[in-house]
Amino acid sequence: xxxxxxxxxxxxxxxxxxxxxxxxxxxxxxxxxxxxxxxxxxxxxxxxxxxxxxxxxxxxxxxxxxxxxxxxxxxxxxxxxxxxxxxxxxxxxxxxxxxxxxxxxxxxxxxxxxxxxxxxxxxxxxxxxxxxxxxxxxxxxxxxxxxxxxxxxxxxxxxxxxxxxxxxxxxxxxxxxxxxxxxxxxxxxxxxxxxxxxxxxxxxxxxxxxxxxxxxxxxxxxxxxxxxxxxxxxxxxxxxxxxxxxxxxxxxxxxxxxxxxxxxxxxxxxxxxxxxxxxxxxxxxxxxxxxxxxxxxxxxxxxxxxxxxxxxxxxxxxxxxxxxxxxxxxxxxxxxxxxxxxxxxxxxxxxxxxxxxxxxxxxxxxxxxxxxxxxxxxxxxxxxxxxxxxxxxxxxxxxxxxxxxxxxxxxxxxxxxxxxxxxxxxxxxxxxxxxxxxxxxxxxxxxxxxxxxxxxxxxxxxxxxxxxxxxxxxxxxxxxxxxxxxxxxxxxxxxxxxxxxxxxxxxxxxxxxxxxxxxxxxxxxxxxxxxxxxxxxxxxxxxxxxxxxxxxxxxxxxxxxxxxxxxxxxxxxxxxxxxxxxxxxxxxxxxxxxxxxxxxxxxxxxxxxxxxxxxxxxxxxxxxxxxxxxxxxxxxx
Amino acid sequence: xxxxxxxxxxxxxxxxxxxxxxxxxxxxxxxxxxxxxxxxxxxxxxxxxxxxxxxxxxxxxxxxxxxxxxxxxxxxxxxxxxxxxxxxxxxxxxxxxxxxxxxxxxxxxxxxxxxxxxxxxxxxxxxxxxxxxxxxxxxxxxxxxxxxxxxxxxxxxxxxxxxxxxxxxxxxxxxxxxxxxxxxxxxxxxxxxxxxxxxxxxxxxxxxxxxxxxxxxxxxxxxxxxxxxxxxxxxxxxxxxxxxxxx
Numbered sequence: 001x002x003x004x005x006x007x008x009x010x011x012x013x014x015x016x017x018x019x020x021x022x023x024x025x026x027x028x029x030x031x032x033x034x035x036x037x038x039x040x041x042x043x044x045x046x047x048x049x050x051x052x053x054x055x056x057x058x059x060x061x062x063x064x065x066x067x068x069x070x071x072x073x074x075x076x077x078x079x080x081x082x083x084x085x086x087x088x089x090x091x092x093x094x095x096x097x098x099x100x101x102x103x104x105x106x107x108x109x110x111x112x113x114x115x116x117x118x119x120x121x122x123x124x125x126x127x128x129x130x131x132x133x134x135x136x137x138x139x140x141x142x143x144x145x146x147x148x149x150x151x152x153x154x155x156x157x158x159x160x161x162x163x164x165x166x167x168x169x170x171x172x173x174x175x176x177x178x179x180x181x182x183x184x185x186x187x188x189x190x191x192x193x194x195x196x197x198x199x200x201x202x203x204x205x206x207x208x209x210x211x212x213x214x215x216x217x218x219x220x221x222x223x224x225x226x227x228x229x230x231x232x233x234x235x236x237x238x239x240x241x242x243x244x245x246x247x248x249x250x251x252x253x254x255x256x257x258x259x260x261x262x263x264x265x266x267x268x269x270x271x272x273x274x275x276x277x278x279x280x281x282x283x284x285x286x287x288x289x290x291x292x293x294x295x296x297x298x299x300x301x302x303x304x305x306x307x308x309x310x311x312x313x314x315x316x317x318x319x320x321x322x323x324x325x326x327x328x329x330x331x332x333x334x335x336x337x338x339x340x341x342x343x344x345x346x347x348x349x350x351x352x353x354x355x356x357x358x359x360x361x362x363x364x365x366x367x368x369x370x371x372x373x374x375x376x377x378x379x380x381x382x383x384x385x386x387x388x389x390x391x392x393x394x395x396x397x398x399x400x401x402x403x404x405x406x407x408x409x410x411x412x413x414x415x416x417x418x419x420x421x422x423x424x425x426x427x428x429x430x431x432x433x434x435x436x437x438x439x440x441x442x443x444x445x446x447x448x449x450x451x452x453x454x455x456x457x458x459x460x461x462x463x464x465x466x467x468x469x470x471x472x473x474x475x476x477x478x479x480x481x482x483x484x485x486x487x488x489x490x491x492x493x494x495x496x497x498x499x500x501x502x503x504x505x506x507x508x509x510x511x512x513x514x515x516x517x518x519x520x521x522x523x524x525x526x527x528x529x530x531x532x533x534x535x536x537x538x539x540x541x542x543x544x545x546x547x548x549x550x551x552x553x554x555x556x557x558x559x560x561x562x563x564x565x566x567x568x569x570x571x572x573x574x575x576x577x578x579x580x581x582x583x584x585x586x587x588x589x590x591x592x593x594x595x596x597x598x599x600x601x602x603x604x605x606x607x608x609x610x611x612x613x614x615x616x617x618x619x620x621x622x623x624x625x626x627x628x629x630x631x632x633x634x635x636x637x
Numbered sequence: 638x639x640x641x642x643x644x645x646x647x648x649x650x651x652x653x654x655x656x657x658x659x660x661x662x663x664x665x666x667x668x669x670x671x672x673x674x675x676x677x678x679x680x681x682x683x684x685x686x687x688x689x690x691x692x693x694x695x696x697x698x699x700x701x702x703x704x705x706x707x708x709x710x711x712x713x714x715x716x717x718x719x720x721x722x723x724x725x726x727x728x729x730x731x732x733x734x735x736x737x738x739x740x741x742x743x744x745x746x747x748x749x750x751x752x753x754x755x756x757x758x759x760x761x762x763x764x765x766x767x768x769x770x771x772x773x774x775x776x777x778x779x780x781x782x783x784x785x786x787x788x789x790x791x792x793x794x795x796x797x798x799x800x801x802x803x804x805x806x807x808x809x810x811x812x813x814x815x816x817x818x819x820x821x822x823x824x825x826x827x828x829x830x831x832x833x834x835x836x837x838x839x840x841x842x843x844x845x846x847x848x849x850x851x852x853x854x855x856x857x858x859x860x861x862x863x864x865x866x867x868x869x870x871x872x873x874x875x876x877x878x879x880x881x882x883x884x
Contacts, residue, residue, distance in 0.1 A: 067757050069699075084777075086777060125775055126773045129826055131820065139780065142776055164698055172764055210746055281695070383717060497678055499674075
């Protein structure tokens with residue numbers, strides 16, 4: 001496997017412009033001769049489909065949902081960053097770039113991050129023109145807020161529903177092209193494999209979730225905008241259907257998988273209530289702008305929060321990080337919450353939680369101001385927990401939320417398989433080892449609206465793309481493999497439900513490859529996971545048949561892939577003998593308990609190559625260079 | 638708490654459906670869908686087919702879930718989708734009737750899952766602002782009155798779940814269609830296509846087997862995002878103007 005990043009030469013602020021000029025174009029009359037498959041209709045997939053179609057390509061867009069608007073981008077609450085500097089508070093493209101590289105703990109590719117910061121401004125222009133109702137000031141201009149560890153106000157937002165509004169904008173642009181006939185939309189159609197012909201990605205195999213029909217779709221290039229893999233933990237803030245299957249099947253066909261151990265644990269989620277729990281709910285971290293995080297100074301303090309006097313409370317983030325206080329980046333906020341609970345200072349019945357308290361903010365600003373800012377979040381909290389956060393502090397605990405790791409891509413967003421692209425959360429590209437708040441939406445739409453539509457032309461204009469017939473041996477072979485795997489799943493008639501396997505896997509991954517990781521635990525997980533996987537294929541039970549809606553079968557395929565991914569996650573965490581961003585190896589910390597990076601040995605991307613079902617994946621490395629932001633110890637003191 | 642559930646089971650769009658009764662034990666901390674997850678887990682363990690229902694984010698924002706509970710779309714709580722309804726609403730011995738959305742525009746696919754692609758087709762007819770990627774002016778070049786931006790956001794918060802259709806005695810999709818039109822028509826960016834949008838969306842809505850709006854207001858009552866029927870008045874007004882302009 002060859003890892004050529006294809007980062008253009010020249011000064012960082014001219015790379016993308018120069019690259020756009022150097023790339024080959026497909027002339028307008030020829031674009032209609034090309035057919036591109038986009039898998040996924042989230043922010044990245046929908047925006048890419050719409051833009052490619054506007055340019056004149058024929059696009060097929062696939063989603064397993066009943067409508068493209070259901071994709072999980074919709075759940076992003078807080079906002080989207082851009083370097084507009086509308087607030088005049090010293091922001092710039094370079095500062096957004098700098099913050100993102102530093103926030104990613106110096107494990108992202110500089111050139112990619114710079115491009116992301118550069119196109120961030122165009123994104124806001126595009127979204128406003130589409131009619132996205134961002135928050136505005138009374139003068140009619142756009143409002144901004146500070147978010148997730150940034151010291152400037154660069155976050156654009158639409159109440160607590162920014163992801164929803166951005167996704168609806170992309171969805172509407174997509175439907176406009178569907179209406180024109182330029183995009184063919186496949187709802188309720190799940191990708192189960194990618195078709196390679198002569199080493200090039202030339203299509204996908206799908207199963208229609210209503211009819212059960214398994215089909216081949218051929219094209220000239222394939223882009224995966226299929227999201228992240230947080231559901232490997234079973235409990236996460238991801239939606240129920242989020243899964244790794246598309247990316248994993250691509251990996252099994254030769255696409256390198258980068259940094260799978262870089263997972264983000266979001267600090268402000270509602271704690272787990274019981275073992276029937278199906279998912280975790282995120283409370284936007286914008287709450288940390290006004291809420292104060294604390295625990296009792298005493299261990300095992302069973303008093304109600306209101307009975308704990310001020311001097312017996314430990315506002316530990318404010319104490320440990322005076323400059324950033326409650327606004328430290330996500331990885332730190334999560335880890336410190338875990339520390340407090342490990343010390344026995346956790347709150348609530350399960351003792352796995354810390355308080356997020358609005359009492360001071362309500363006194364300072366009034367309940368009505370707090371309601372205007374966070375009313376919908378407070379209401380959601382009360383609906384779920386039955387507690388009123390205007391009166392009792394919220395209880396929060398970290399939860400898996402986002403995965404920085406993903407399919408390795410070059411500067412053009414192409415994976416190691418020619419013609420196969422990965423966009424949005426599905427790729428590994430821009431966030432390094434830790435993603436900053438309000439940057440996921442930015443990256444999803446940057447890839448879809450402003451990067452892929454340019455870079456894909458460079459490939460299509462030069463690749464040798466012979467016509468492929470459906471009876472081509474490689475096409476038929478892939479189809480048959482999918483069919484036989486479905487049949488194998490349907491034949492499972494053991495004693496355990498699919499969910500029970502997923503839960504058990506999640507527990508192993510959370511305990512050993514969660515907020516804190518160590519060699520002993522990871523090695524233990526690497527022994528347990530293959531055993532569980534084997535048991536799955538021997539003792540799982542799939543009821544129902546394949547010719548109609550069968551949600552058990554759908555889940556079974558996804559859990560089977562998580563059972564493979566989880567092993568590579570743990571392996572990746574084991575070989576990365578350092579702490580960086582969301583990857584905290586307990587052996588590698590400073591005396592104060594902060595992450596200790598090892599730049600000398602680990603300033604690289606780890607990329608895993610599939611070598612077969614029964615052999616260990618092969619490790620590759622893409623070295624990273626930092627020319628513009630010299631690596632420093634990340635400090636938020 | 639012990640519960641008796643009467644759940645609509647229907648093998649496919651043309652199959653005959655019926656209520657099937659299940660008994661289950663639930664905790665008050667569970668969400669309604671987690672209660673059904675447990676029922677399904679038990680069914681699967683017994684080798685029986687679980688109840689098919691659609692749900693994804695379980696945070697009330699994706700619009701995937703939806704079922705009629707004791708006659709009310711999304712159940713009894715205001716501003717709440719069924720995924721956010723929690724079992725502390727219910728008590729020991731309660732009987733709960735669970736059905737899919739019932740409307741010609743939303744054919745049942747299986748059990749509680751319905752096909753809502755008609756909504757996509759209504760949006761495709763005009764629920765957008767035509768702007769090619771990269772052709773937009775600077776974002777602050779288009780000031781928007783704050784109050785209009787807020788009203789537009791109110792309408793834009795529709796999650797496309799279909800509860801409005803399920804609640805309407807005519808199974809009309811008027812609230813959904815009007816909300817999308819209002820979102821765009823309240824903004825300066827939406828003006829150039831305003832009247833064409835209204836005509837095209839209404840035409841498509843009528844072609845999609847939805848009924849006509851007769852101002853019952855049941856949709857507003859059922860909407861988990863509390864979208865007001867004011868948007869319907871706005872659509873009607875725009876529709877009249879559009880007809881005049883078209884003639």
